[in-house]
Amino acid sequence: MNKIENLLNIDVSSVDPSVEADRTLTVCNACRYCEGYCPVFKAITYRRVFDNPDLDYLANLCHQCGACYQACQYAPPHEFGIDVPKALSLLRAENYARYAWPQRAGKLFQNNPTWLSLITGLCLALLMYLSNASVSIDETTDSGNFYSIISHSVMVAFAGLTFACASIALVLGMRRYWQAITDKATPSFSLAALNKAVRAGLNLTHLSKHNQVGCPGDSEGPSPWKRYSHQLTLWGFLLCFVSTCTATAYHYLLGITAPYPYQSIPVLIGTLGGLMLLSGTSGFIYLKFNQRRAMQMGQLQLDLTLTTSLWLIALSGLLLLVLRETNAMPALLLVHLGFVFGFFITMPYSKMVHGLFRMLSLILFYAETEDAVGDPAGSE
Ligand code: SF4
Ligand code: SF4
Structure with a gap:
């Protein structure tokens, strides 16, 4: 096939995503x-x-x-x-697994993202419950005290292990990605470039600027809903993380143990974060199923696994808060922890990686364009 024929339309489903992106x-x-x-x-x-790292x-x-x-x-x-x-989009779905650590786990996840995330999480929750054999569910389930179901030390051990595994895999995956995309490039990195990249990444600057043109909807008109959903999800997730950190500080630094009252800082931050996370992920799910174009993008299963996991975490967390003094609390606690641990352990292989790879790509982009006049990509 000659160069001209190569540029003509080819059956995308039958070619390597790198070839089609090229x-x-x-x-x-x-x-x-x-x-x-x-x-x-x-x-x-x-x-x-364009070679493979360029395309990634x-x-x-x-x-x-x-x-x-x-x-x-x-x-x-x-x-x-x-x-x-x-x-x-098809190429991204492939390169999450290519740079994953360990790579085999990335490939395994890519073939069965939803089931792997749910089953891993529920197995971890069950294991955690079984390793907590001394606790009786009947003792204090009406007090809202989660540690009457899973002791504090068991919960901390499982959370710490899960978080440590996820962090190591994420850092090693990011390192692989960064080494690949900067292999040939010799840009001059600076704080200014880093600052621009972080601002553009967190503010979704480029999505905002071109809302006049629109998100991948079926209509020709602009649509801000993808950006709204994204920001609600991102900041809701971060607030939930802050809430957990605040509760940890209460426990270890102030000596105040859970359950915390509804008007306490960890519960207020966690509730706001949970509501934002629930609304943002609901928006994403709605957009995915109601826009024909979004369903053709080739990453539907990976997208849905991530948004559904976060949606389930938010919903089960909020239900747990509201029903924490009822008999539903033990089951809800185990299900919620299962969703949370399943999400974290599979995070280094999920679409969550895109946020980090995108940030690294933006750092390289702003370093590459540092000497250009103004901001040619129209980011600010
Ligand atoms: S119009 Fe835009 S998307 Fe289409 S070929 Fe030209 S640069 Fe690419
Ligand atoms: S305009 Fe939007 S869809 Fe097109 S390449 Fe840029 S970010 Fe992607």
Whole structure:
């Protein structure tokens, strides 16, 4: 097949995602109509050919807003069949496993994300319950005291082990990714570039700027809902984490033990975080099932596993809070802890990795474009 034939539309389902991403971005690099849309289009101008690490870097710069697809004169039914968000989405799904540590776990998760997350979590919860044999469920279930079901030391041991495993796997996966994408590049890193990358990553700056063009919906018009859902999910998740840290500080630094009253700081922060997480993930699930375009993006199962896990964590956490003084508390506690541990242990192989890979890609992007005049990708 010659170069011209390569640029024509090919059956995406039958080709390697790297080959399709290469074909797509080669057409874009000649066209450059979308140059101001997002960092992807600026970053391709620094490259004439795309090898695998380049493509992975570009794939993680994309946040799948769909703006370029809606603007593209070569999108299907044109014979070139250019669909940048879909090509990069399929490649991202593959590279989460490629850089995962251990890689075998990444591949295993990719084939069965939902079941692996749920079964691992529920097994951990069961194991935790069984290793807590001295505690009787009938003793104090009406007091709202979780430690009457799982002792504090057992809970801390399981949480610590799960968190440590997830952190090690995440850090090693990020290290692999960073080494690959910076292998050829020799950009000058600076605090300014780091600052721009962190701000753009946390604020979803590029998604916001191009809301005039829209998210991957079925309509031609702009839609802010993906950004709203994303921010509610992100900040809700972080607030839940802060709530857990605050409760830990209460326990170890102030000597105040759980259960904490509804008006206490850990419960207030946790409730706000849980509600935000529940609303954000509900928004994502609604968008996934109600936008034909979103369902064609090629990462549906990975997306849904992540959003559904977070949705279940938020819902079970809020139910646990409301029903903590009833007989439903022991079962709810085990189910909630199962969802939480299942989420953390599979996090290094899930779509959660995209947030971290995207941040690393943005750091490289701003370092690469540091000397350019202004901010050519239109981020600020
Ligand atoms: S997405 Fe389409 S219009 Fe935009 S740069 Fe690529 S080929 Fe050109
Ligand atoms: S971020 Fe949006 S505009 Fe940029 S490549 Fe992805 S879908 Fe296209």
